[in-house]
Amino acid sequence: MRVRERLSLVEEHILNSMPPLLEVRDLTTRFFTQDGVVYAVNGISFELNEGETLGVVGESGCGKSVSVLSIMKLIPTPPGKVTAGEALFNGRDLLKMNDEEIRSVRGAQIAMIFQDPMTSLNPVLTIGRQITEALETHLGMSSEQAKERAIELLRMVGIPEAANRINDYPHQFSGGMRQRAMIAMALSCTPQILIADEPTTALDVTIQAQIIDLVKRLKEKMGMAVIWITHDLGVVAGLADKVMVMYAGFIVERAPVEDLYSDPRHPYTKGLLGSLPRLDEVEHRRLTSIEGLPPDLLELPDHCPFAPRCPYAYDRCWKENPPLEFVEPGHEIACWVDVRTGRPRYEH
Amino acid sequence: MSTEVKTSPVTQKTDGREDNVLVRVVNLKKYFPIMRGIIFQRQVGAVKAVDGISFDIKRGETLGLVGESGCGKSTTGRTILQLYRPTEGAVYFKGENLVELKGEALRRKRRDMQMIFQDPYASLNPRMTVGSIIAEPLEIHGIATGKAAKERVQELLQLVGLNPYFANRYPHEFSGGQRQRIGVARALASNPSFIVCDEPISALDVSIQAQVVNLLEDLQDQFGLTYLFIAHDLSMVRHISDRVAVMYLGKIVELATRNEVYENPWHPYTQALLSAVPVPDPRVERRRQRILLQGDLPSPANPPKGCHFNTRCPVAFDICYEVDPELREVTPDHWVACHRVA
Numbered sequence: 001m002r003v004r005e006r007l008s009l010v011e012e013h014i015l016n017s018m019p020p021l022l023e024v025r026d027l028t029t030r031f032f033t034q035d036g037v038v039y040a041v042n043g044i045s046f047e048l049n050e051g052e053t054l055g056v057v058g059e060s061g062c063g064k065s066v067s068v069l070s071i072m073k074l075i076p077t078p079p080g081k082v083t084a085g086e087a088l089f090n091g092r093d094l095l096k097m098n099d100e101e102i103r104s105v106r107g108a109q110i111a112m113i114f115q116d117p118m119t120s121l122n123p124v125l126t127i128g129r130q131i132t133e134a135l136e137t138h139l140g141m142s143s144e145q146a147k148e149r150a151i152e153l154l155r156m157v158g159i160p161e162a163a164n165r166i167n168d169y170p171h172q173f174s175g176g177m178r179q180r181a182m183i184a185m186a187l188s189c190t191p192q193i194l195i196a197d198e199p200t201t202a203l204d205v206t207i208q209a210q211i212i213d214l215v216k217r218l219k220e221k222m223g224m225a226v227i228w229i230t231h232d233l234g235v236v237a238g239l240a241d242k243v244m245v246m247y248a249g250f251i252v253e254r255a256p257v258e259d260l261y262s263d264p265r266h267p268y269t270k271g272l273l274g275s276l277p278r279l280d281e282v283e284h285r286r287l288t289s290i291e292g293l294p295p296d297l298l299e300l301p302d303h304c305p306f307a308p309r310c311p312y313a314y315d316r317c318w319k320e321n322p323p324l325e326f327v328e329p330g331h332e333i334a335c336w337v338d339v340r341t342g343r344p345r346y347e348h
Numbered sequence: 349m350s351t352e353v354k355t356s357p358v359t360q361k362t363d364g365r366e367d368n369v370l371v372r373v374v375n376l377k378k379y380f381p382i383m384r385g386i387i388f389q390r391q392v393g394a395v396k397a398v399d400g401i402s403f404d405i406k407r408g409e410t411l412g413l414v415g416e417s418g419c420g421k422s423t424t425g426r427t428i429l430q431l432y433r434p435t436e437g438a439v440y441f442k443g444e445n446l447v448e449l450k451g452e453a454l455r456r457k458r459r460d461m462q463m464i465f466q467d468p469y470a471s472l473n474p475r476m477t478v479g480s481i482i483a484e485p486l487e488i489h490g491i492a493t494g495k496a497a498k499e500r501v502q503e504l505l506q507l508v509g510l511n512p513y514f515a516n517r518y519p520h521e522f523s524g525g526q527r528q529r530i531g532v533a534r535a536l537a538s539n540p541s542f543i544v545c546d547e548p549i550s551a552l553d554v555s556i557q558a559q560v561v562n563l564l565e566d567l568q569d570q571f572g573l574t575y576l577f578i579a580h581d582l583s584m585v586r587h588i589s590d591r592v593a594v595m596y597l598g599k600i601v602e603l604a605t606r607n608e609v610y611e612n613p614w615h616p617y618t619q620a621l622l623s624a625v626p627v628p629d630p631r632v633e634r635r636r637q638r639i640l641l642q643g644d645l646p647s648p649a650n651p652p653k654g655c656h657f658n659t660r661c662p663v664a665f666d667i668c669y670e671v672d673p674e675l676r677e678v679t680p681d682h683w684v685a686c687h688r689v690a
Contacts, residue, residue: 059553160643174644204416204580206641209624213640231554234583234626238633257630275558277587279625280632282607286565287587289558293523 019091020047021225022071022193027085029063029070032078039300040066042249043084045324048193053219053226055240055257057233057272059294063249064229068195071095072110073102089193108138111186115198117178121170127154128166131185138189153184157214176207180214187218194219195227200235212239233276237261245269248295248305251324255331265333265340267310304336312337314344369440370542370574371405371428376437378420378427382649395649397423399598400437402675405542410568410575412589412606414582414621418645420598421578422466425544428576429461430454441542459489462535466547468527472519478505478530479515485537504533508563525556532563536571544576549584561588582625586610594618597656598648600675604682614684617657655687663688 025045031038041063048054058064069075071087071094087094089110094102106112114120122130131153132146141149147166154162157180170178179199186194196215200208212235219226230236236243237257244254245266253266264270274288292309295301304310307317316336324334327345338345379394397420405411413421426432428439430446439446441461449457462485465471472481482504483497492500502512508529519527528548535543545564549557561584567573579585585592585606592609594602594617602615613619620639627633641660646652652659654669661668667687675685 059555176644204645205582205624206416206620207644208626209638210640212626213638232626233554233628237628237630238626238636261628261630272554273628275555276628277561277583278629279583279586279610279622279627281583281586282611284587287558287562289562290555291559293525294553294555 021050022048023088025086027067027070028083029066030083031080036298039297040249044251048225051223051225053240055236055243056229057236058246059231062246064246065197072106107134108189109191110193111191112195113182113186113199115201117182123170126167126169127181131188134188153188157184175203179211190222191224193225197229253333259331265327266335267312267339268306270339312342368407369404370407372440374402374438376401377435378423378432379435393649396598397648401600403593405574408572408574409590410577410588412585412592413578414585415595419595421595422546425546425576425578429544459538460540461542462540463544464531464535464548467551468524468531471531472527474519477516477518482534482537489538504537508533524552525559528560542574546578597651599656601685608682614678614689615686616661616663
């Protein structure tokens with residue numbers, strides 16, 4: 001066990017010698033509300049390599065969106081505040097940038113698409129204008145150049161009759177088309193990172209499949225890295241290289257996509273996978289539900305945040321919050337228990 | 349294929365009292381008028397939300413109704429319960445045509461058929477305590493009042509896995525999953541035999557969805573309930589249903605037992621829909637071939653001529669643009685509405 005952990009550290013070290021595109025360290029975000037402090041993100045660290053797709057999975061309120069919004073300095077302040085951590089992008093800390101600097105990164109080098117394309121588009125501007133705006137500001141294109149490029153982008157994301165549709169307003173587009181337009185906008189400046197925050201949650205499955213296919217193709221073509229945030233373990237399975245599972249503002253498990261699904265090591269991940277019905281389920285089986293409710297983030301637990309719902313919890317789980325540790329090369333969990341045996345990972 | 353081709357999954361002459369059928373829907377239509385004008389309103393068109401559908405729901409079974417948003421699945425559920433009065437067609441419930449009932453007679457029937465709504469935040473009155481929410485159907489239908497009602501409420505709360513002492517609390521004090529349990533308790537209060545579950549879990553977190561689905565299954569076993577389970581989550585529908593009906597733009601395009609629909613889908617829409625659902629297994633995902641549909645759902649106010657699916661269908665040919673295909677039985681109990689299959 002110990003040797004294995006040491007080995008994986010070496011492996012990590014070799015990987016680290018090529019600097020990651022984005023390196024987030026100890027990111028901590030709090031919201032100071034009337035009801036008290038909300039511990040939304042609690043010191044998470046992750047890396048994103050060039051051309052990699054990272055899936056971030058968790059339920060509502062687990063901090064998955066807040067962590068990327070923090071990196072992009074899009075947390076409404078007050079009440080929110082990034083209280084600690086750094087986010088190195090091409091060697092520069094995004095969190096230390098002033099408004100002007102971060103604005104030149106946002107949209108140009110790191111682009112985002114959001115869940116609800118209706119609220120993220122400006123209803124009184126044409127689709128075309130919203131795309132050309134970014135091209136003119138970030139790339140200094142003339143309005144003719146920008147318009148041509150906008151038509152090209154809309155065509156690339158599969159909007160029929162792009163040259164005419166460019167003069168449409170968002171309400172004239174369907175949900176799927178709006179999301180395509182959002183993607184066109186996000187990709188307009190060929191970003192190095194695309195952050196997708198539940199972009200398909202509001203869409204029907206057939207449209208979701210179109211959007212996922214589109215992002216996959218564009219990623220190949222443009223060689224960008226993608227952070228895909230979702231609550232849907234199914235979506236991530238076909239998309240991500242690496243997945244991290246979040247719970248109560250902590251990363252509880254991180255692994256290459258195959259390992260996470262075939263060999264989940266955190267009780268929460270295991271529970272989530274067990275509670276999902278499968279499309280290929282022939283025999284009816286009872287779903288294993290995770291009892292209880294996700295924690296209220298108004299206090300930072302001094303024990304494992306999942307302990308109250310965990311079937312394996314023992315006394316140590318109620319005393320110490322487990323750190324994220326390697327259990328296998330590339331596979332990390334924050335848990336005191338080995339779910340394969342149900343016994344503690346460390347015997348005293 | 350059977351030699352005698354039936355053209356509807358129900359034999360239209362009977363009221364369904366035979367064959368253990370609890371709910372029989374015959375050629376149900378619900379059109380919503382599109383009006384123009386301010387004082388003198390005139391009808392300029394109609395949204396054909398449900399456009400002539402027929403099916404049976406047997407006693408004790410769960411019929412899953414799936415489709416994308418705007419396909420008319422929720423309208424179907426509401427029209428069956430007469431929350432919307434249908435434009436045309438009949439709904440036989442225990443042999444009685446609900447469409448012909450009104451007033452007190454219909455109200456008395458409602459006791460036996462209930463509904464669980466999608467949004468647990470909007471479907472509970474925030475000014476009422478949980479106890480009075482659940483007791484309301486008891487009082488309306490004269491089942492129990494006073495102390496008896498109180499006891500029944502506590503019993504119901506316990507049944508759905510909530511603490512009986514919660515009766516004095518208000519809905520805002522509960523999480524989404526707990527609220528949905530309150531909605532289930534309210535639906536069960538009048539001892540119904542039939543419950544329409546309209547997307548009961550889609551507003552809930554993944555780990556909570558399984559809790560509510562398990563609860564629904566347990567209650568079905570315990571009370572022999574019959575469900576119409578409306579959802580867009582195809583994996584969950586497969587999990588909970590005995591038979592599945594797939595809807596597209598106001599029509600049923602395929603109807604069969606759950607494994608038939610999922611293992612041997614005949615309709616190109618069902619095939620595309622199933623291939624679009626992501627499976628939480630990277631090894632399966634890598635091998636899968638997706639059938640990507642082009643474009644979006646057409647407006648139900650102006651559906652295409654012929655087969656409604658012809659604008660997105662990868663295998664449409666001449667006749668599909670002219671004639672609307674009928675639902676036919678292609679193998680025993682497997683019904684498909686497609687010219688390619690006939």
